[in-house]
Amino acid sequence: MNFGSLAKEYGTPLYVYNFNYFKEQYEKLKNAFSGRKSLLAYAIKANSNLSVVKHFGELGSGADCVSIGEVRRALKAGIKPYKIIFSGVGKRDDEIKEAIESDILFINAESEGELKRIEAIAKELGKEARISLRVNPNIDAKTHPYISTGLSENKFGVSIDEAKKLYLYAHKSNNLNPVGIHFHIGSQLTKLEPILESSKIVADLVRNLAKINIDIKFFDVGGGLGVKYNNESTIEPYDYAQAILSTLSGLDVTIVCEPGRFLVANGGYFITKVLYEKKSDSKRFVIVDGGMNDLIRPSLYNAYHKIEVLGKERDAGSVVDVVGPVCESGDFLAKNIELPQTIHNDLLVVHSSGAYGFVMSSNYNTRARPAEVALIDDKPKLIRKRESFEDIIALEEEFIQE
Ligand SMILES: *Cc1c(COP(=O)(O)O)cnc(C)c1O
Numbered sequence: 001m002n003f004g005s006l007a008k009e010y011g012t013p014l015y016v017y018n019f020n021y022f023k024e025q026y027e028k029l030k031n032a033f034s035g036r037k038s039l040l041a042y043a044i045k046a047n048s049n050l051s052v053v054k055h056f057g058e059l060g061s062g063a064d065c066v067s068i069g070e071v072r073r074a075l076k077a078g079i080k081p082y083k084i085i086f087s088g089v090g091k092r093d094d095e096i097k098e099a100i101e102s103d104i105l106f107i108n109a110e111s112e113g114e115l116k117r118i119e120a121i122a123k124e125l126g127k128e129a130r131i132s133l134r135v136n137p138n139i140d141a142k143t144h145p146y147i148s149t150g151l152s153e154n155k156f157g158v159s160i161d162e163a164k165k166l167y168l169y170a171h172k173s174n175n176l177n178p179v180g181i182h183f184h185i186g187s188q189l190t191k192l193e194p195i196l197e198s199s200k201i202v203a204d205l206v207r208n209l210a211k212i213n214i215d216i217k218f219f220d221v222g223g224g225l226g227v228k229y230n231n232e233s234t235i236e237p238y239d240y241a242q243a244i245l246s247t248l249s250g251l252d253v254t255i256v257c258e259p260g261r262f263l264v265a266n267g268g269y270f271i272t273k274v275l276y277e278k279k280s281d282s283k284r285f286v287i288v289d290g291g292m293n294d295l296i297r298p299s300l301y302n303a304y305h306k307i308e309v310l311g312k313e314r315d316a317g318s319v320v321d322v323v324g325p326v327c328e329s330g331d332f333l334a335k336n337i338e339l340p341q342t343i344h345n346d347l348l349v350v351h352s353s354g355a356y357g358f359v360m361s362s363n364y365n366t367r368a369r370p371a372e373v374a375l376i377d378d379k380p381k382l383i384r385k386r387e388s389f390e391d392i393i394a395l396e397e398e399f400i401q402e
Helices: 003-010 019-032 050-058 068-076 093-101 112-125 160-172 192-211 237-245 261-267 297-301 389-393
Strands: 014-018 038-043 062-065 084-086 106-109 129-134 176-182 218-220 254-257 268-279 284-288 307-309 318-323 332-339 347-350 371-376 379-384
Touching: 003 014, 003 268, 003 347, 003 371, 003 379, 014 019, 014 261, 019 038, 019 050, 019 237, 019 261, 019 371, 050 062, 050 068, 050 371, 050 379, 062 068, 068 084, 068 093, 093 106, 093 112, 106 112, 106 176, 112 129, 112 160, 112 176, 129 160, 160 176, 160 192, 176 192, 192 218, 192 237, 261 268, 297 332, 307 332
Parallel strands: 014 371, 038 062, 038 254, 062 084, 084 106, 106 129, 129 176, 176 218, 218 254, 284 318
Antiparallel strands: 014 268, 268 284, 268 347, 307 347, 318 332, 371 379
16 A cells, blocks of 8 residues: 555545455455354444445445434445344434335334334334334443443443333334344444343343244344454454354344444554644654544544554654644544654554544534545545535525625
8 A cells, every 4th residue: 555645646634445455354254154144234334435335335235324314325325225224322203204215124223212203103104114122231341431332321222121011012013013133232342251241131032022922033233343453352253253143042033233343444544744743841742734623533532543654664763642733632643652753744644544534524623524545456546535625614604794
């Protein structure tokens, strides 16, 4: 990957995605479930560029969506409705309506209130909505609290007891068809135990439901498979799949898995240019042209991203904070890392930026969002233009006093 020539051609800050890597990750996980009916539904919130979604669609992937906008993206990218799932704690009426009309695989309901809204809307449409319930197994995923979702204190899903009651309700309804069950205990999971425990609990519920003739067809294990940002130990796809399969004996279900980060994080690079170096009494700063509005993970989660100076990867370094131009003390890409001396126009490569990177970017400080480039067999293709000032203000109206 020649980041130097990419930066020259497309400018900085810049996102670069290795599509061949995306494919490898997809196939690794898909193969881990081989021998069982399975659907990988790419969690498109991790990186929703249409070309990225289309790439996964062409590999056979479905899509896990958390807004009707994402459902539209998935459809536009060519993913078939029967491979699309709609999740999320707060779906609006119009979103539910459109999802039912689009005839997607199922809607993941996350509360009694939502289940009843889905029923009412399906009734108005004279349809039966396929649903699954997100159950909260009350398991500590042992990840960052902001991305932990499987504890009863989190806002997601319903308890096992409530789920049983709601499945009975849905089973009796003329406008609901409970086809699936879903859990997603958190993101960046690096321990197998919580997944195994959750899967056991949910599989038991499926067996109990079978006893009362509620036949669950889709066993949706969510996403969350962690990746290496630094030197964390991660879960192998094979072990992950085996753990889940070990809880499903006697059940004839299609396994649905919703990976986001696992598929894209380490295939993405954020390229930013050095503007200045600066020293205060106690600190050395490298000031770059990419900021928290472009890549917010360090500021938001204190996330670590490996950073290298292009062409100086092996040079000796000293401790530095890498900071952006945004007017916030929280605007940094790294704190207290070692980097060699840099000069104006050196390029920094920020690794593992393919997931929750561009999608979380904003126009804060009236900064145009970066361009995105795909590398396919090492050949670059622009998949999103750099924003212009005109793009940023396009929807604003000038206030004119009469
Ligand atoms: C965010 C999310 C995912 C994807 O999570 P990753 O950690 O990126 O794999 C999957 N399913 C649901 C319901 C989500 O909210």
